[in-house]
Amino acid sequence: MKRDKNRIFYQCLALLVPFMTLLSPTWLSISGVGPRWAELWLLPWALEEGPVAGIFAGFCLGLVLDGINLDGSTQIPALIFLGYWWGCLGSKSRYSEKSFVLGILILSGSFLSGFSIWLQQIFQVHGSFFNAWALHNVLAGSIVSGLIAPLLCSLSLNSFFRGKG
């Protein structure tokens, strides 16, 4: 019963993803590139709820983020893939409890999604985009998300899903 309440509350917390993306606090960014909030919300959800819920959540988050970003690239495929991957990891193994592993998962996940945006910008937008700017964006985004992931994800896992009650 309490677990169900916590799940609904965590779903409502997903509203914070577009709001934090819009706010993009400058003190939490590497030279202007902030953390990827969608991945930070998606990881605990997918680990606990499995691949199907992870895919659906990734799809929803991708829709919202595409709505508040400029046209030209989409995050939906990367987020769907990450939801599936993390969902499978969570149902198979328990090594997602270590906060260091959470950091590594977020680091590689945000690198993948950043890389997918980079690829789309190469193919869809005119001009050559093998430049330092795109690499800088991908690396800065994944590093800053990976740094705060052990704190945020283990906090949300413990308080919303692992609570003994």
Place this chain on the structure above:
Amino acid sequence: MLNTRRKVAFRWWSRKSFWYLFFLSIFLLFIRFSKGAFLLDVFAIFSRPFWPGTAQKEWIVNGINLEQQIRIDLLEKDNQRLREILKLQNSSTKSQVSAAVISRRSRDFWQQLELNKGAKDGINEGDAVLGPGGLLGLIETVTYTTSRVRLLTAPSTKLGVWIERSKVHGVLTGVGTNRPQLNFLEKMPDAKLGDIISTSPVSTLMPPNLPVGVIQSIDDQNLPSPYAIVQLIASPEAIDWVQVQTSNEKR
């Protein structure tokens, strides 16, 4: 009496959770294709207490020298008369709306600003957005109370500009970095370091002669056409208030 109907039947459409997820998806699709219409209005309401104050706006308004203003007015009237003869886009029939920046993302993959004025205040897609110093970007999408600015530095932003000194035309293309790239249309452009570029006066889309930036470096060996790197005059990182030039007539 034979009752063929089962007592309990599984119907996927009678499950509550299916309809919950279905309508959630429809709602999110609406947000996606309206480019965040409902969501951004909610964000504007919530972030209202944190909008930047009026100090910078007053500074901009008071900083205008009165004598220069009178001279500009006279020159603009003259310019407007000449432009009407040539049937070109006119800058003086447009009015300016000042708007606060409520979300600033000038460095990520998407280089954009969100403003607190929208369709309610007469802002349309494609309007020019000015900061102190010069052109910042163009309005990309508009909701009822907010609007989104595509900065000049964003990839795939294209703008017709010219160098006022030598009358050389070019296309200013955003490449993601802080300094956009000016692609010349000629093989041997007459451009020097420090030249000031402004929006092209023959453009039918943009208001003419808005200052944009200063040429910082030129690569004239590049094929197929030479290019220059431009330092923008207005810096989106430091600006809380912008002016939007709204066009009165529908394009």
